[in-house]
Amino acid sequence: MLALQISSMKLFMNQLLATDAFDLFLLQEAVITTANTYTIDGRMNRDFFSKEELENGSCPYEFQPWSEIRGLCFHLIKGKHTPLFFKFILQLNPQKAAALLKDHADADFSAIKSLVLSIRYDGSKAILTTATAQHTFVLSREADLIWDKALCAYLASREIPFEIL
Secondary structure, three states: OOEEEEOOHHHHHHHHHHOOOOOOEEEEEEEEEOOOEEEEEOEOOHHHOOHHHHHOOOOOOOEEEHHHHHHHHHHHHOOOOOOOEEEEEEEEOHHHHHHHHHOOOOOOOOOEEEEEEEEEEOOOOEEEEEEEEEOOOOOOOHHHHHHHHHHHHHHHHOOOOEEEO
């Protein structure tokens, strides 16, 4: 697990809400507090889709892709006032996570359920925290270290400045 503090909120918010920088994630949960508090459960409601849509892959993931809900979150946050609080729990797209871990094939990552990124803004600063969700207890922290290193490299490649806490 790694905690990072974002150094440039304006740049980060632009990357998060107005570009495709985080579109390789799925949204597990969002909580946005402005004049009201909005809570979004990112879990896909399969009952909403027709049988044909499900068979055609309209709902391939357990959670909503960030790219499909980012605009709604942007709409809830934008305005004259800075949000009082927000929290986004994101999960790296399962194919991307599998590819990242596969590059380190010397270890068994079958117990890894997902690679998680928590983004928490408290009204003045944003803290990003990594985590690895697992199906069962695992002694090895190798997947955590791989995910931490990959996220830092990704943020640097997108020129998002951060400080490791």
